[in-house]
Amino acid sequence: MFSIGDFAALGRVSVRMLRHYDAIGLLRPAATDPVSGYRYYRADQLRRLNRIIALKDLGLTLAQVADILDNKVTVDELHGMLRLRRAQLEEQLSADAARLAGIEARLRMIEQEGHMSTEDVVLKRIPQARVAELSAVAASYEGPDIGPVIGPLYQEMWRRLKQTGATVTGSPIAYYVPEPGADGDGQEVRVHAAVEVAANTPAGDGTLDILDLPGIQSAATIVHRGPMDEAFRSMQILARWIDDNGYTPVGYAREVCLEFDPENPVNWVHELQLGVARP
Structure with a gap:
């Protein structure tokens, strides 16, 4: 038999981890010296240790690992657990990829600072527009919070526009307003997904919010090309x-x-519009 130190080295784990596995009953030593308390393991116990490590690396909890090793989980249940873990990892990979793309965009912005021309900014008047819209609350103004809200809003709005028969006369317009009580430090915002419709469109029956979006007497505008999660470049x-x-x-x-x-x-091509005034 092997001492706990030698067994840990063979299994490529720490002694502390083996002691923890013993304490929770996941991997008991083959023998324990009644006087010194030293733990000893057999070579065939490496098989169970390797399975523990493999299942743990899949993201399963130690309680789940114990149930699997002790045959308390059916094959179908195991497949379900692994499918769930696969979905979690895929979601994490997607989020990490989006985060990486954002970091790369920020790095490009830092590299371009001091070399960006403002010649593409145009000052103009934005007329009042009759719009149909839907709105919902997002956790913050950050792209990862806005995207999952504004996409479904527009999908639902197009569906309802077909029902009402309202005539679309212009481009979609998105704007954001802090929710009451928000302090501007990453707090909730109300996302408005709107589209310009005919000026004589009636208020309707509540299927859609029909309102007059105020004009902007003096707006600084710029055309942004590319994903909206990189709009900070143009802003x-x-x-x-x-x-x-x-x-x-x-x-x-x-x-x-x-x-x-x-x-x-x-x-994608968007025009960003921001009202301005002389102080």
Whole structure:
């Protein structure tokens, strides 16, 4: 038999981990010296240790591992547990990929700072528009919180527009307003998914919110090309232009969708509009 130190080395685990497995009954030593308390293991116990490590690396809890090894879990139940873990890992990979893309975009922004031109910013008047819209609350203004809210809002809005027969006359417009009590530090915001409709569209029966979106007397605008989770690049240019020209922002930015490719966000084109005024 092997001492706990030698067995830990053979199994490529720590002595502390083996003691923990013994304490919870997951892997008992083959023998324990009644005087010294030293633990000893047989070579064939490496098989159980290897299974514990393999199942643990799949993300299963030690309680689940114990049930599997002690045949308390059926084959179908095991398949279900592993399918669930696979779905969790796929979701995590997707989130990590999105986070990595965001970091790369931020790095590109840092590298471009000081070399970005504000010549593409246009100051213009935005007229009042009759819009149909739906809204919902997002946990924050961050892209990962906005995306899962605004997408379903637009899908539902298009569905309801078909029901009402309202005539769409312009582009989709998204805008965001802090929820009452929000302090602007990552708090909840109300996401408005709107689209311009005919000026004579009646208020309707509540299927959609029909309202007049106020015009903007003086708006600094810029065309952003690409995914909206990289819109901060264009917003930074807009902010620099506002500062350089002695303006202050008024209200909240609007996003007008000019081109939308459901297959590839790289092809998206939006105009960002932000009201400005002289201080």
